[in-house]
Amino acid sequence: MQEPILSLKNIVYSFKTYGGTVKAVRDVSFDVRPGEILGIVGESGCGKSVTAQCIMRLNPEPPGFFEGGEILYKGKDVLKMNKKELRDFRAKEIGFVFQDPMTSLNPTMRVGAQIEEVFLGHTDVSKQEVKEKTLEILKLVGISDAEKRYRQYPHELSGGMKQRVMIAIALVSRPSVIICDEPTTSLDVTIEAQILELLLELREKLGTSIIMITHDLGVIAKICDRVVVMYGGKIMERGTADEIYYETAHPYTRGLMDSIARLDTAKDQELKPIDGTPPDLFSPPAGCPFAARCENCMAICNELPPEEYRFSEEHSTACWLQHEMAPDTPFRRPLMKGKEKD
């Protein structure tokens, strides 16, 4: 197995507010390997965006703070970096594509200038060279007529085009990891498909790793190699995209899949929504965060956080239903020999 380029170890991240402490991310660990696309999937408020943002330490601290854990990038702990190191790390090593391209570009700056700004920050090249490089990168992200777009303002571009500019900005320093936070949520399906294809193409050409944050299982299926399913600030299940879909081991993952209308859903078949609402993270439940909405909930689920059970090199879940004493359910999978628990 390849050495991970980025690894999160037992991250606990919280926010201090007037109402108390919100425990947004609770003990999350995962690796990102070179050249892979890792999906983080979950509903609003599950902690997926906070997880992504704290990799680059984008959340204002305070109110946000790390309660524990480490983030290792090429062996160096991001949490121990000083200001200068952190600045370099953000500028050169990791790119970030935000969800809403309409509000994340500066409306008073020309597109070209916004991309050049990144170059000027951390390379010492002449203005002419910078412009050439900018045009080159605009072409790389599939913007035709780069010369014209270079001089336009964001409001003159369509949503899909703006998202391409955002990706261009993230790519300027040729980072080894790009974090995409719901990059296609506000786009139409045909444009979404174009952007996803662009990301696949960039991974192919540049070998960049991508962390894809989304709530859409369609996006996961289309481009991700491995998937992490989050709920209530914790990881519920992880595995390759195929394992998650075909060998689902966690009731929440199943619930997510059953609640969407798919093309092959019969009309007389009622959709199976997940009843109830996500947990309150001011005082997260002691046991499994999904227990209150789970159909297969047992007594222990409310009391103790589940152990992680491993089925293969990649596939594991945190659910008591895999325990040897639990009743048989369709979720039960054969455990991996010798490595039952983490």
Added chain:
Amino acid sequence: MHNVDYNSEPLVQVKNLSKYFNVGHKAVLKAVEDVTFDIYKGETVSLVGESGCGKSTTGRCLIRIYEPTRGQVFFEGKDISTYNKQEAREFTRKVQMIFQNPYASLNPRMTVKEIVGEGLKLAKMPSDQIEARVQELLETVGLNKEHMSRFSHEFSGGQRQRIGIARALSVDPEFIICDEPISALDVSIQAQILNMLNKLQNERGLTYLFIAHDLSVVKYISDRVIVMYLGMVVETAPTEELFDHPTHPYTQALLSAIPEADPRRAKASRRIPIKGEIPSPVNPKPGCRFADRCEYATDICRQELPETREIRPGHFMACHNR
């Protein structure tokens, strides 16, 4: 699916509807152009297309939020622009709307009871009856009477959408226009709302016009589908027919872009490429609106508007080359 009598008179008839907006010197935004369709009692018709295709504007013309530039809308056989005061009042009772954004469509200064009861108050219902009726409505949509005195900011997105639905139901409508009612909600909540809309339709014999861009949801919920592109209808067909035999190049491309949750199928599926993005509806070029992005476009497509033809029973399509 639903028992719909297609030989009866349609509940809603839209004839050659156009809606233009003046957006500056000699610039006309043609949001909707020459749209014609019928909706029968008890059915769910979906209007689909990308943003900017005029689907919401069409919906708004149907409920008299916008005055059409040309064309007519008939409700129960009568032109809605010729209504007198009495008839207009009756029309607003029979036709209701559910909005896309549950955060913007509820007045933050009104309690739930006031929001849901407003229509009843206008219908001159005595206030003691209003209270009982509001309570009943809230229970229908899965809320309870404790929620009556609260304000909308105290609710989650899904709950707010339920309040919006209770408000639409309060005056006992026959026809509801649902303008992207679930696109702002989380996936697990979307299913709750869809199931509820389905249940209400079966219980009350409601007719829906469902405006949406999520094609998987459209396939699940509707009897017939109307596909719009840049203000014009390109294809209309019963749901199964449309998804099995999409004929217009735009419909084919749109269907092939639907995200698929099954990883093996998603990675194997090939999208039919559409060049570029949806052009501006301001002063559109003559000819087929899709011509610039269509891989089959020929000279005639850029000069003449295609006629709408019936290619199979109930399946209408407007393309020169198909």
